[in-house]
Amino acid sequence: MSAVDIRGVSKVFGSGPGQVEALKDIDLSIESGQFVSLIGPSGCGKSTLLRLVGDLLPPTGGSLTVAGKTPHEARLSRDYGMVFQQATLLDWRSVRANVELPLEIMGASADERTARAEEMLELVQLGDFGGHYPWQLSGGMQQRVAIARALSFKPSLLLMDEPFGALDEMTREAMQDELLRIWERSKRTVIFVTHSIPEAVFLSQRTVVMSRRPGRITRIVDIDLPYPRDEDTREDRRFYDKVTEVREALREHE
């Protein structure tokens, strides 16, 4: 059973002459534990696709299943860890309390919450910032808190929408390494939206290339580089070949 199964899905926003066909005939099947990246020009419907999978929007056509369930059922059983394009931290909560939020709602004990939050903050290198408020952090630090929050309750499917977009190159690469470590350890399914070709290639087993208007999948590039991937991977010939392949796939449909 695949972790995510998307069949003939389309999404139209609005109606009449002002309507936007955001997605058209999307077919995609993701195996359990797979790391898949979505890449494509701005406005091609990457965030929309992620929202459809996460049951934040209904599709206008086609069907989606998540581990055999409807997206709605999957959401209610808390299968999703979502990282949005904006960090969306609650201003009135400390960093630690923000990370604890999902656990709190799921009824975890105070001890368990504290322990998990500490662990997650260490993971995103913010161990010393638990007592700070979000406005005391930089944009990139806020985004790392959002990642810690999404991981805190060990969801089986991670939906990440440009989570590293606000980070500088060095932090970004460090976070990529970190994300791969977490993924290799837990073998969760990840759908990762990015604008960066090297990032998509470095992280994922498959890179899904999309085109605009209407949003469609134009190519799926298999990235058969071995894991664990590290600094050597980034300098590998095969890495560059894959980057070129994805770039050309993106260009074809300009």
Added chain:
Amino acid sequence: MTTEPHSDPDVYSAFEGDLPGTVTPSALRRRLRRYVPALVLAFLVLVVWELVVRVFDIEEFILAKPTEIYSTFLDEFDTVVEAGWTTVREALLGLALGTVFGVLAAVATARWAGLREGLLPFAVAANSIPILALAPIANQWFGLTSITAKAAVVSVIVFFPVMINTVRGLTEVDPGELELMRAIAAPPREVVRRVRIPNALPYFFSALKVAAALAVIGAIVAEYFGGRTASLGFYITQQAGAFKFAEAWSAIIVGSFLGIAIYGSVLLLERWAMPWHVSLRTADDR
């Protein structure tokens, strides 16, 4: 990680001592220091006032001197304080009632969209009605010397801004935050408790600050239409009518202190309730 956040001491030490809820001696001194200009200005105004009256030899029944007002204030202290005690009870009772009903109405309005469409435009319109004009009617209803009569007028004045602002705070929530709560399948009760209510607090408090000032003004002006002998509004109209301006000013001083004290209490309450809030972390805290 290559960019260790703590390796940049300048950036982060700027926060030290200004973290919500902590007041170090230096932070306290900084806070006090920002009142210095206001105090200096107030003092200068008094000095100029005094000089103008003396130099131009203005008659006391037209404009009293600050020194004159001060000595009258001391003479009349018991009387004006007793009057102030009546007024402050009216203001506080009205403020409490108006706030409680305002919040209850806001919760109901935010909860049921139908109510919102029906009630909110009405409330916004009612907010611009001169509610003080109702004071004579309230006096007839509750009795001229009843504290309830003035408190009723004050509560109606307070009700509308509190209700309108609280409705906005409960409903104008960042869609991203609602999406986040939806993603973790938070039940509606949790969304209210963990997102809507904290989001509404700054809106509520900014209304409450306005309401605090309005409450004292409302009580005093309502007393202008008649009330207890020992009440600020009544006392001011009586003394001013007899050209005893220094006496009237003494009562105005008490009224000002009441207004400032209630407003200050709301500020303290706000800081206590929202240690995170934006207005508490601006540069003037440094």
